[in-house]
Amino acid sequence: MTEPTMGSLRELQKIEAELKELEAERVAFDPLLAEVEEPALALESQVSSSRDRLEQMRTDSRRLERGAQDKQARIKRLEERLNQVTNVREEAAVQTELDLVRRAARTEEQEVYQLMEQVRRAETALEELDAEAEAARAEVEPRQAELLEKRGQIDERIAEIRVRRDAIVEGLGDMERRVYESFRDSGRPTFVAHLTADGACSSCWGVIPLQKQAEIRSGGGLMRCEACGVILSPEPEPAGEPEPDA
Ligand SMILES: [Zn+2]
Structure with a gap:
Protein backbone atom coordinates (compact mmCIF):
# COMPACT_ATOMS: atom_id res chain seq x y z
CA MET A 1 0.00 0.00 0.00
CA GLU A 18 2.65 22.45 -12.98
CA LEU A 19 -0.59 24.23 -12.05
CA LYS A 20 1.30 26.96 -10.25
CA GLU A 21 3.44 27.52 -13.31
CA LEU A 22 0.45 27.61 -15.66
CA GLU A 23 -1.41 30.01 -13.39
CA ALA A 24 1.60 32.34 -13.38
CA GLU A 25 1.70 32.11 -17.20
CA ARG A 26 -1.97 32.96 -17.33
CA VAL A 27 -1.62 36.03 -15.11
CA ALA A 28 1.24 37.27 -17.31
CA PHE A 29 -1.31 37.85 -20.09
CA ASP A 30 -3.05 40.66 -18.19
CA PRO A 31 -0.34 43.32 -18.68
CA LEU A 32 0.16 42.17 -22.31
CA LEU A 33 -3.53 42.58 -23.08
CA ALA A 34 -3.59 46.00 -21.45
CA GLU A 35 -0.50 47.08 -23.38
CA VAL A 36 -1.92 45.93 -26.72
CA GLU A 37 -5.13 47.88 -26.20
CA GLU A 38 -3.48 51.01 -24.84
CA PRO A 39 -3.09 53.04 -28.11
CA ALA A 40 -6.71 52.42 -29.14
CA LEU A 41 -7.99 53.34 -25.68
CA ALA A 42 -5.97 56.57 -25.65
CA LEU A 43 -7.40 57.66 -29.03
CA GLU A 44 -10.92 56.68 -28.01
CA SER A 45 -10.67 58.79 -24.91
CA GLN A 46 -9.45 61.75 -27.04
CA VAL A 47 -12.42 61.25 -29.39
CA SER A 48 -14.77 61.27 -26.46
CA SER A 49 -13.43 64.51 -24.95
CA SER A 50 -13.32 66.21 -28.40
CA ARG A 51 -16.94 65.22 -28.93
CA ASP A 52 -17.89 66.76 -25.57
CA ARG A 53 -16.06 69.99 -26.42
CA LEU A 54 -17.75 70.15 -29.83
CA GLU A 55 -21.16 69.64 -28.22
CA GLN A 56 -20.44 72.53 -25.84
CA MET A 57 -19.42 74.77 -28.76
CA ARG A 58 -22.64 73.94 -30.63
CA THR A 59 -24.69 74.85 -27.56
CA ASP A 60 -22.84 78.17 -27.23
CA SER A 61 -23.28 78.86 -30.91
CA ARG A 62 -27.07 78.24 -30.74
CA ARG A 63 -27.34 80.53 -27.72
CA LEU A 64 -25.47 83.34 -29.54
CA GLU A 65 -27.62 82.87 -32.62
CA ARG A 66 -30.78 83.24 -30.57
CA GLY A 67 -29.33 86.43 -29.03
CA ALA A 68 -28.60 87.80 -32.51
CA GLN A 69 -32.15 87.00 -33.66
CA ASP A 70 -33.58 88.80 -30.63
CA LYS A 71 -31.52 91.87 -31.48
CA GLN A 72 -32.76 91.83 -35.08
CA ALA A 73 -36.34 91.79 -33.79
CA ARG A 74 -35.55 94.72 -31.49
CA ILE A 75 -34.00 96.66 -34.37
CA LYS A 76 -37.15 96.08 -36.42
CA ARG A 77 -39.34 97.41 -33.61
CA LEU A 78 -37.13 100.47 -33.13
CA GLU A 79 -37.20 101.17 -36.88
CA GLU A 80 -41.00 101.08 -36.78
CA ARG A 81 -41.02 103.44 -33.79
CA LEU A 82 -38.69 105.78 -35.65
CA ASN A 83 -41.35 106.12 -38.35
CA GLN A 84 -43.94 107.07 -35.75
CA VAL A 85 -42.03 109.65 -33.70
CA THR A 86 -43.78 112.99 -33.27
CA ASN A 87 -40.90 115.26 -32.29
CA VAL A 88 -37.19 115.73 -32.71
CA ARG A 89 -36.30 114.80 -29.15
CA GLU A 90 -38.14 111.50 -29.37
CA GLU A 91 -36.54 110.83 -32.73
CA ALA A 92 -33.06 111.45 -31.31
CA ALA A 93 -33.71 109.10 -28.37
CA VAL A 94 -34.99 106.27 -30.57
CA GLN A 95 -32.14 106.82 -33.03
CA THR A 96 -29.56 106.59 -30.22
CA GLU A 97 -31.02 103.35 -28.95
CA LEU A 98 -31.22 101.96 -32.47
CA ASP A 99 -27.54 102.75 -33.06
CA LEU A 100 -26.57 101.01 -29.83
CA VAL A 101 -28.58 97.89 -30.60
CA ARG A 102 -27.26 97.76 -34.18
CA ARG A 103 -23.69 97.97 -32.92
CA ALA A 104 -24.28 95.22 -30.37
CA ALA A 105 -25.97 93.09 -33.05
CA ARG A 106 -22.98 93.46 -35.38
CA THR A 107 -20.58 92.38 -32.63
CA GLU A 108 -22.76 89.42 -31.79
CA GLU A 109 -23.12 88.34 -35.41
CA GLN A 110 -19.36 88.48 -35.71
CA GLU A 111 -19.06 86.20 -32.67
CA VAL A 112 -21.64 83.80 -34.09
CA TYR A 113 -19.72 83.67 -37.33
CA GLN A 114 -16.41 82.98 -35.57
CA LEU A 115 -17.91 80.31 -33.38
CA MET A 116 -19.54 78.56 -36.33
CA GLU A 117 -16.18 78.60 -38.05
CA GLN A 118 -14.63 76.98 -34.96
CA VAL A 119 -17.38 74.37 -34.89
CA ARG A 120 -16.68 73.47 -38.51
CA ARG A 121 -12.96 73.09 -37.83
CA ALA A 122 -13.65 71.00 -34.73
CA GLU A 123 -15.99 68.75 -36.74
CA THR A 124 -13.30 68.08 -39.31
CA ALA A 125 -10.70 67.38 -36.61
CA LEU A 126 -13.10 65.03 -34.83
CA GLU A 127 -13.78 63.09 -38.03
CA GLU A 128 -10.05 62.59 -38.54
CA LEU A 129 -9.49 61.57 -34.93
CA ASP A 130 -12.41 59.18 -35.10
CA ALA A 131 -10.98 57.50 -38.19
CA GLU A 132 -7.61 57.24 -36.45
CA ALA A 133 -9.21 55.63 -33.40
CA GLU A 134 -11.10 53.17 -35.57
CA ALA A 135 -7.91 52.19 -37.38
CA ALA A 136 -6.11 51.71 -34.06
CA ARG A 137 -8.98 49.57 -32.75
CA ALA A 138 -8.93 47.44 -35.92
CA GLU A 139 -5.18 46.97 -35.51
CA VAL A 140 -5.60 45.88 -31.88
CA GLU A 141 -8.19 43.22 -32.54
CA PRO A 142 -6.10 40.49 -34.23
CA ARG A 143 -3.31 40.80 -31.66
CA GLN A 144 -5.85 40.79 -28.86
CA ALA A 145 -7.58 37.72 -30.31
CA GLU A 146 -4.22 35.98 -30.57
CA LEU A 147 -3.42 36.67 -26.92
CA LEU A 148 -6.88 35.62 -25.79
CA GLU A 149 -6.57 32.40 -27.75
CA LYS A 150 -3.24 31.58 -26.13
CA ARG A 151 -4.68 32.35 -22.72
CA GLY A 152 -7.67 30.15 -23.55
CA GLN A 153 -5.30 27.26 -24.34
CA ILE A 154 -3.70 27.69 -20.94
CA ASP A 155 -7.14 27.71 -19.33
CA GLU A 156 -7.92 24.43 -21.07
CA ARG A 157 -4.70 22.86 -19.86
CA ILE A 158 -5.37 24.07 -16.32
CA ALA A 159 -8.86 22.55 -16.47
CA GLU A 160 -7.52 19.22 -17.77
CA ILE A 161 -4.83 19.03 -15.12
CA ARG A 162 -7.34 19.84 -12.40
CA VAL A 163 -9.54 16.98 -13.55
CA ARG A 164 -6.54 14.64 -13.43
CA ARG A 165 -5.60 15.97 -9.98
CA ASP A 166 -9.12 15.55 -8.62
CA ALA A 167 -9.18 11.94 -9.83
CA ILE A 168 -5.95 11.21 -8.00
CA VAL A 169 -7.16 12.94 -4.83
CA GLU A 170 -10.34 10.88 -5.05
CA GLY A 171 -8.22 7.71 -4.84
CA LEU A 172 -6.26 8.82 -1.76
ZN1 LIG B 1 12.56 17.76 6.44
Whole structure:
Protein backbone atom coordinates (compact mmCIF):
# COMPACT_ATOMS: atom_id res chain seq x y z
CA MET A 1 0.00 0.00 0.00
CA THR A 2 2.87 2.40 0.70
CA GLU A 3 4.25 2.69 -2.80
CA PRO A 4 1.06 3.51 -4.72
CA THR A 5 0.20 6.13 -2.08
CA MET A 6 3.65 7.64 -2.22
CA GLY A 7 3.44 7.54 -5.99
CA SER A 8 0.11 9.37 -5.91
CA LEU A 9 1.41 12.04 -3.56
CA ARG A 10 4.45 12.52 -5.76
CA GLU A 11 2.22 12.79 -8.79
CA LEU A 12 0.13 15.39 -6.96
CA GLN A 13 3.24 17.30 -6.04
CA LYS A 14 4.21 17.45 -9.71
CA ILE A 15 0.71 18.44 -10.72
CA GLU A 16 0.56 21.24 -8.16
CA ALA A 17 3.89 22.60 -9.40
CA GLU A 18 2.65 22.45 -12.98
CA LEU A 19 -0.59 24.23 -12.05
CA LYS A 20 1.30 26.96 -10.25
CA GLU A 21 3.44 27.52 -13.31
CA LEU A 22 0.45 27.61 -15.66
CA GLU A 23 -1.41 30.01 -13.39
CA ALA A 24 1.60 32.34 -13.38
CA GLU A 25 1.70 32.11 -17.20
CA ARG A 26 -1.97 32.96 -17.33
CA VAL A 27 -1.62 36.03 -15.11
CA ALA A 28 1.24 37.27 -17.31
CA PHE A 29 -1.31 37.85 -20.09
CA ASP A 30 -3.05 40.66 -18.19
CA PRO A 31 -0.34 43.32 -18.68
CA LEU A 32 0.16 42.17 -22.31
CA LEU A 33 -3.53 42.58 -23.08
CA ALA A 34 -3.59 46.00 -21.45
CA GLU A 35 -0.50 47.08 -23.38
CA VAL A 36 -1.92 45.93 -26.72
CA GLU A 37 -5.13 47.88 -26.20
CA GLU A 38 -3.48 51.01 -24.84
CA PRO A 39 -3.09 53.04 -28.11
CA ALA A 40 -6.71 52.42 -29.14
CA LEU A 41 -7.99 53.34 -25.68
CA ALA A 42 -5.97 56.57 -25.65
CA LEU A 43 -7.40 57.66 -29.03
CA GLU A 44 -10.92 56.68 -28.01
CA SER A 45 -10.67 58.79 -24.91
CA GLN A 46 -9.45 61.75 -27.04
CA VAL A 47 -12.42 61.25 -29.39
CA SER A 48 -14.77 61.27 -26.46
CA SER A 49 -13.43 64.51 -24.95
CA SER A 50 -13.32 66.21 -28.40
CA ARG A 51 -16.94 65.22 -28.93
CA ASP A 52 -17.89 66.76 -25.57
CA ARG A 53 -16.06 69.99 -26.42
CA LEU A 54 -17.75 70.15 -29.83
CA GLU A 55 -21.16 69.64 -28.22
CA GLN A 56 -20.44 72.53 -25.84
CA MET A 57 -19.42 74.77 -28.76
CA ARG A 58 -22.64 73.94 -30.63
CA THR A 59 -24.69 74.85 -27.56
CA ASP A 60 -22.84 78.17 -27.23
CA SER A 61 -23.28 78.86 -30.91
CA ARG A 62 -27.07 78.24 -30.74
CA ARG A 63 -27.34 80.53 -27.72
CA LEU A 64 -25.47 83.34 -29.54
CA GLU A 65 -27.62 82.87 -32.62
CA ARG A 66 -30.78 83.24 -30.57
CA GLY A 67 -29.33 86.43 -29.03
CA ALA A 68 -28.60 87.80 -32.51
CA GLN A 69 -32.15 87.00 -33.66
CA ASP A 70 -33.58 88.80 -30.63
CA LYS A 71 -31.52 91.87 -31.48
CA GLN A 72 -32.76 91.83 -35.08
CA ALA A 73 -36.34 91.79 -33.79
CA ARG A 74 -35.55 94.72 -31.49
CA ILE A 75 -34.00 96.66 -34.37
CA LYS A 76 -37.15 96.08 -36.42
CA ARG A 77 -39.34 97.41 -33.61
CA LEU A 78 -37.13 100.47 -33.13
CA GLU A 79 -37.20 101.17 -36.88
CA GLU A 80 -41.00 101.08 -36.78
CA ARG A 81 -41.02 103.44 -33.79
CA LEU A 82 -38.69 105.78 -35.65
CA ASN A 83 -41.35 106.12 -38.35
CA GLN A 84 -43.94 107.07 -35.75
CA VAL A 85 -42.03 109.65 -33.70
CA THR A 86 -43.78 112.99 -33.27
CA ASN A 87 -40.90 115.26 -32.29
CA VAL A 88 -37.19 115.73 -32.71
CA ARG A 89 -36.30 114.80 -29.15
CA GLU A 90 -38.14 111.50 -29.37
CA GLU A 91 -36.54 110.83 -32.73
CA ALA A 92 -33.06 111.45 -31.31
CA ALA A 93 -33.71 109.10 -28.37
CA VAL A 94 -34.99 106.27 -30.57
CA GLN A 95 -32.14 106.82 -33.03
CA THR A 96 -29.56 106.59 -30.22
CA GLU A 97 -31.02 103.35 -28.95
CA LEU A 98 -31.22 101.96 -32.47
CA ASP A 99 -27.54 102.75 -33.06
CA LEU A 100 -26.57 101.01 -29.83
CA VAL A 101 -28.58 97.89 -30.60
CA ARG A 102 -27.26 97.76 -34.18
CA ARG A 103 -23.69 97.97 -32.92
CA ALA A 104 -24.28 95.22 -30.37
CA ALA A 105 -25.97 93.09 -33.05
CA ARG A 106 -22.98 93.46 -35.38
CA THR A 107 -20.58 92.38 -32.63
CA GLU A 108 -22.76 89.42 -31.79
CA GLU A 109 -23.12 88.34 -35.41
CA GLN A 110 -19.36 88.48 -35.71
CA GLU A 111 -19.06 86.20 -32.67
CA VAL A 112 -21.64 83.80 -34.09
CA TYR A 113 -19.72 83.67 -37.33
CA GLN A 114 -16.41 82.98 -35.57
CA LEU A 115 -17.91 80.31 -33.38
CA MET A 116 -19.54 78.56 -36.33
CA GLU A 117 -16.18 78.60 -38.05
CA GLN A 118 -14.63 76.98 -34.96
CA VAL A 119 -17.38 74.37 -34.89
CA ARG A 120 -16.68 73.47 -38.51
CA ARG A 121 -12.96 73.09 -37.83
CA ALA A 122 -13.65 71.00 -34.73
CA GLU A 123 -15.99 68.75 -36.74
CA THR A 124 -13.30 68.08 -39.31
CA ALA A 125 -10.70 67.38 -36.61
CA LEU A 126 -13.10 65.03 -34.83
CA GLU A 127 -13.78 63.09 -38.03
CA GLU A 128 -10.05 62.59 -38.54
CA LEU A 129 -9.49 61.57 -34.93
CA ASP A 130 -12.41 59.18 -35.10
CA ALA A 131 -10.98 57.50 -38.19
CA GLU A 132 -7.61 57.24 -36.45
CA ALA A 133 -9.21 55.63 -33.40
CA GLU A 134 -11.10 53.17 -35.57
CA ALA A 135 -7.91 52.19 -37.38
CA ALA A 136 -6.11 51.71 -34.06
CA ARG A 137 -8.98 49.57 -32.75
CA ALA A 138 -8.93 47.44 -35.92
CA GLU A 139 -5.18 46.97 -35.51
CA VAL A 140 -5.60 45.88 -31.88
CA GLU A 141 -8.19 43.22 -32.54
CA PRO A 142 -6.10 40.49 -34.23
CA ARG A 143 -3.31 40.80 -31.66
CA GLN A 144 -5.85 40.79 -28.86
CA ALA A 145 -7.58 37.72 -30.31
CA GLU A 146 -4.22 35.98 -30.57
CA LEU A 147 -3.42 36.67 -26.92
CA LEU A 148 -6.88 35.62 -25.79
CA GLU A 149 -6.57 32.40 -27.75
CA LYS A 150 -3.24 31.58 -26.13
CA ARG A 151 -4.68 32.35 -22.72
CA GLY A 152 -7.67 30.15 -23.55
CA GLN A 153 -5.30 27.26 -24.34
CA ILE A 154 -3.70 27.69 -20.94
CA ASP A 155 -7.14 27.71 -19.33
CA GLU A 156 -7.92 24.43 -21.07
CA ARG A 157 -4.70 22.86 -19.86
CA ILE A 158 -5.37 24.07 -16.32
CA ALA A 159 -8.86 22.55 -16.47
CA GLU A 160 -7.52 19.22 -17.77
CA ILE A 161 -4.83 19.03 -15.12
CA ARG A 162 -7.34 19.84 -12.40
CA VAL A 163 -9.54 16.98 -13.55
CA ARG A 164 -6.54 14.64 -13.43
CA ARG A 165 -5.60 15.97 -9.98
CA ASP A 166 -9.12 15.55 -8.62
CA ALA A 167 -9.18 11.94 -9.83
CA ILE A 168 -5.95 11.21 -8.00
CA VAL A 169 -7.16 12.94 -4.83
CA GLU A 170 -10.34 10.88 -5.05
CA GLY A 171 -8.22 7.71 -4.84
CA LEU A 172 -6.26 8.82 -1.76
CA GLY A 173 -6.86 7.41 1.67
CA ASP A 174 -8.13 9.80 4.37
CA MET A 175 -4.75 10.39 5.94
CA GLU A 176 -2.97 10.96 2.63
CA ARG A 177 -5.69 13.33 1.61
CA ARG A 178 -5.33 15.33 4.82
CA VAL A 179 -1.59 15.55 4.29
CA TYR A 180 -2.03 16.60 0.68
CA GLU A 181 -4.68 19.20 1.50
CA SER A 182 -2.73 20.78 4.32
CA PHE A 183 0.31 21.19 2.07
CA ARG A 184 -1.72 22.45 -0.85
CA ASP A 185 -3.54 25.00 1.34
CA SER A 186 -0.31 26.27 2.84
CA GLY A 187 1.10 26.71 -0.69
CA ARG A 188 4.25 24.74 0.06
CA PRO A 189 5.58 23.21 -3.14
CA THR A 190 7.24 20.09 -1.70
CA PHE A 191 5.31 17.57 0.30
CA VAL A 192 7.07 14.33 -0.49
CA ALA A 193 10.81 14.00 -0.04
CA HIS A 194 12.99 10.95 0.40
CA LEU A 195 15.18 9.67 3.15
CA THR A 196 18.77 9.96 1.94
CA ALA A 197 21.25 7.11 2.25
CA ASP A 198 22.83 8.84 5.23
CA GLY A 199 19.50 9.30 6.99
CA ALA A 200 18.56 12.92 6.20
CA CYS A 201 15.36 14.51 4.88
CA SER A 202 16.01 15.48 1.24
CA SER A 203 13.84 18.58 1.62
CA CYS A 204 15.35 20.27 4.69
CA TRP A 205 18.46 18.06 5.13
CA GLY A 206 17.62 17.55 8.79
CA VAL A 207 18.80 14.24 10.21
CA ILE A 208 16.03 11.75 10.95
CA PRO A 209 16.24 9.79 14.22
CA LEU A 210 17.49 6.24 13.68
CA GLN A 211 14.30 4.58 14.93
CA LYS A 212 12.21 6.56 12.48
CA GLN A 213 14.68 5.87 9.66
CA ALA A 214 14.20 2.16 10.25
CA GLU A 215 10.41 2.54 10.19
CA ILE A 216 10.54 4.51 6.97
CA ARG A 217 12.85 2.00 5.30
CA SER A 218 10.60 -0.86 6.31
CA GLY A 219 7.65 0.90 4.69
CA GLY A 220 5.78 1.51 7.92
CA GLY A 221 3.20 3.95 6.59
CA LEU A 222 3.31 7.70 6.11
CA MET A 223 6.15 9.21 8.14
CA ARG A 224 6.74 12.92 8.34
CA CYS A 225 9.98 14.81 8.83
CA GLU A 226 9.71 16.41 12.26
CA ALA A 227 11.68 19.44 11.13
CA CYS A 228 9.85 20.43 7.92
CA GLY A 229 6.77 18.22 7.91
CA VAL A 230 7.18 16.56 4.51
CA ILE A 231 6.25 12.93 3.95
CA LEU A 232 9.41 10.85 3.82
CA SER A 233 9.71 8.12 1.24
CA PRO A 234 12.34 5.37 1.48
CA GLU A 235 12.93 5.58 -2.26
CA PRO A 236 14.63 8.45 -4.05
CA GLU A 237 12.15 10.19 -6.33
CA PRO A 238 11.72 8.33 -9.63
CA ALA A 239 11.63 11.60 -11.59
CA GLY A 240 10.59 15.20 -11.32
CA GLU A 241 10.88 15.95 -7.62
CA PRO A 242 13.11 18.84 -6.48
CA GLU A 243 15.62 17.63 -9.08
CA PRO A 244 15.99 20.24 -11.79
CA ASP A 245 14.42 18.12 -14.55
CA ALA A 246 10.83 18.16 -15.86
ZN1 LIG B 1 12.56 17.76 6.44
